Amino acid sequence: MSSDxxxxxxxxxxxxxxxxxxxxxxxxxQLVGDLENDDSVKEELWQLWGKTPxxxxxxxxxxxxxxxxxxxxxxxxxxxxxxxxxxxxxxWLAAAAVAAFLLLAGGAYLWLRQPEKPxxxxxxxxxxxxxxxxxxxxxxxxxxxxxxxxxxxxxxxKQNGTQVTLNNGRLAYNSEAISGTGGMxxxxxxxxxxxxxxxxxxDGTKVWLNxxxxxxxxxxxxxxxxxxxxxxxxYFEVAANASAPFKVSVANMExxxxxxxxxxxxxxxxxxxxxxxxxxxxKVSKGTVxxxxxxxxxxxxxxxxxxxxxxxxxxxGVIAWKDGIFRFRSENIVTIMQQLARWYxxxxxxxxxxxxxxxxxxxxxxxxxxxxxxxxxxTEDIHFEIKGRKVMxxxx
Numbered sequence: 001m002s003s004d005x006x007x008x009x010x011x012x013x014x015x016x017x018x019x020x021x022x023x024x025x026x027x028x029x030q031l032v033g034d035l036e037n038d039d040s041v042k043e044e045l046w047q048l049w050g051k052t053p054x055x056x057x058x059x060x061x062x063x064x065x066x067x068x069x070x071x072x073x074x075x076x077x078x079x080x081x082x083x084x085x086x087x088x089x090x091x092w093l094a095a096a097a098v099a100a101f102l103l104l105a106g107g108a109y110l111w112l113r114q115p116e117k118p119x120x121x122x123x124x125x126x127x128x129x130x131x132x133x134x135x136x137x138x139x140x141x142x143x144x145x146x147x148x149x150x151x152x153x154x155x156x157x158k159q160n161g162t163q164v165t166l167n168n169g170r171l172a173y174n175s176e177a178i179s180g181t182g183g184m185x186x187x188x189x190x191x192x193x194x195x196x197x198x199x200x201x202x203d204g205t206k207v208w209l210n211x212x213x214x215x216x217x218x219x220x221x222x223x224x225x226x227x228x229x230x231x232x233x234x235y236f237e238v239a240a241n242a243s244a245p246f247k248v249s250v251a252n253m254e255x256x257x258x259x260x261x262x263x264x265x266x267x268x269x270x271x272x273x274x275x276x277x278x279x280x281x282x283k284v285s286k287g288t289v290x291x292x293x294x295x296x297x298x299x300x301x302x303x304x305x306x307x308x309x310x311x312x313x314x315x316x317g318v319i320a321w322k323d324g325i326f327r328f329r330s331e332n333i334v335t336i337m338q339q340l341a342r343w344y345x346x347x348x349x350x351x352x353x354x355x356x357x358x359x360x361x362x363x364x365x366x367x368x369x370x371x372x373x374x375x376x377x378x379t380e381d382i383h384f385e386i387k388g389r390k391v392m393x394x395x396x
Contacts, residue, residue, distance in 0.1 A: 009378035010361055129369035129386070132194035132211055132343045134169045141185035141219060148197065160185050162202065162219045171199040175220040184222065190214040191232070193345040196321070201228070204239035205246065208322045211342040212267070233265040235322045238280075253301055257282045263318050269338060272300040272309075276318045284308065324365045326372065333357040333382060337393060344369045351394040357381060 011028035135149035141159055148156070148166060157164045162175045164187075171189070191197050191209050198208050202220050209215055213232025226246045238246045240259030248255040250266045253273055260280025266273040275284050276298040283292050284299045291299050291308050298313045320327035321339075328336055336359060337348035343365060359382075363375055373384045373391070385392040 006360060006379055010375060013375055013378050129344050129346060129389070131366055131368060132196065132345070134197060135191070135195040136171075136197035136209065137190045137192070138164075138171065139188040139190065141187060149195070159187075159219050169198065171197070173200065173202040173219065175202040185219040186216055187219055188214055188216045193342050201226075201239075203241060203244070203246075206237040208235040210234065210321050230264055230266060232267055233263070233321070235261075235263045235319055237261050252286065254285045255282055256285070263322075265318075267338070267342075271304070272302045274313075274318075275299045275301075276313060276315070278315060278319070320362075321365070325362060326365055327362045329360050330358045331360070333359060333376075333393065336376070337391070340369065340372060340391075345389065347390045349390055349392050351392060354382075354393060354395055357395065 011024060014024050014028070133149075135147075138146045138148055138156065140146065140157055146156055148171065151166055153167050154165065155163060156166050156171070162173055165172050165174065189197065189199055189209060191211055191213050193212050196209060196211050198206070199215075200206055201217055203226055205226070207215060210233035213230070213234060215234060216229040218227075221244065224244060226241070226244050228246075228248055230248050230250045236246075236248070236257075238257050238259050238261070242258055246257045246259075248257075248264060250264055251273060253266075253275075255262070255264060255275050257280065260282055261278040262280070262282055263276045263278070264274070265276075275282065275293065277293040277295055279295055281292065281294065283290050284301070285291075286301055286306060286308065289308065291310060293299055293310070296312055296315065298311050298318070300309045300311065301307070302309070314327070314329045317327040317329050326339065333354050334350065337350075340346060341348055346369065359376055359379060361375055363372055369386070369391075373386075376382055377384065381396055383394050383396050385394075
């Protein structure tokens with residue numbers, strides 16, 4: 001096939017489930033139109049069509065009506081979209097090409113041509129596993145806790161001259177003055193599995209906290225240093241203040257900045273702690289060893305040998321979680337399932353050796369777990385079975 005088969009499967013999945021963006025649907029029709037003479041694409045589309053939840057037995061005499069519906073559907077879809085430059089192929093011709101591919105594959109009896117690969121299995125009477133949402137638990141300096149998920153806008157707490165307010169899902173600290181060098185009061189923001197949250201620290205630094213993470217920080221920073229402690233993953237947009245460096249302590253590593261945008265991933269099950277710089281400059285340190293990062297670079301601190309490696313990762317993929325997206329680029333299935341476990345609060349169970357299974361794809365974090373797993377199954381390399389909060393993962 002002259003196109004990426006995984007991309008074709010993904011776009012087809014969006015098309016039949018009416019879940020793609022206008023750009024993705026246009027890309028699908030463009031791809032079909034460009035490859036209408038490719039026999040391998042015909043076969044690929046036939047196989048994909050055979051896995052969609054429509055009637056398995058379709059008479060050849062029904063194809064004219066099916067084609068009419070496809071043409072009508074794409075015209076109706078285009079009329080609902082904002083004005084855009086027409087693609088090189090007319091969409092109805094691309095739609096006709098899809099129907100023609102299926103017809104040329106030999107008729108309805110070919111539904112039974114090959115044994116059908118197992119589809120996503122869900123145990124009977126198991127409730128749908130929905131995606132996570134905005135929410136967190138705030139632990140105040142006196143040890144009391146506030147669940148932020150269901151609170152409305154307003155003042156959450158007052159501590160040592162600092163007012164803590166919640167506004168449209170973002171927590172903010174309004175300090176009357178910078179703290180001195182005396183005793184400091186600390187708060188901890190914790191996001192359980194299936195939660196993420198945003199907060200603005202007392203100095204104006206913005207923080208996005210991913211699921212299964214926590215951030216400990218002072219209610220008011222002192223004059224010479226701004227230090228916070230992180231577990232899990234967070235994205236920072238640090239307020240500039242040359243006289244008070246901003247420092248993140250994570251495990252036994254430190255990230256020091258002045259004013260910048262960066263992401264830190266330090267989950268306990270991860271093989272390394274990753275610090276990724278998007279803008280500005282940061283220095284990562286472990287003992288006496290330090291590395292200065294430039295924008296676009298990532299420092300990985302191995303938990304096995306405590307050595308740093310510097311790389312240039314897929315930046316949109318690193319912060320995709322903050323933007324409400326899962327973005328996989330040749331990701332190992334174990335790493336992918338760890339991400340899903342944190343967001344959907346599930347327990348993956350791996351059957352067999354899956355270390356060589358890598359996947360690419362993009363899907364909204366608002367999607368249900370079933371939708372995400374179905375996208376992964378389109379690769380025809382992996383199979384899932386949902387049993388309560390457990391997800392069995394096996395190779396095909």
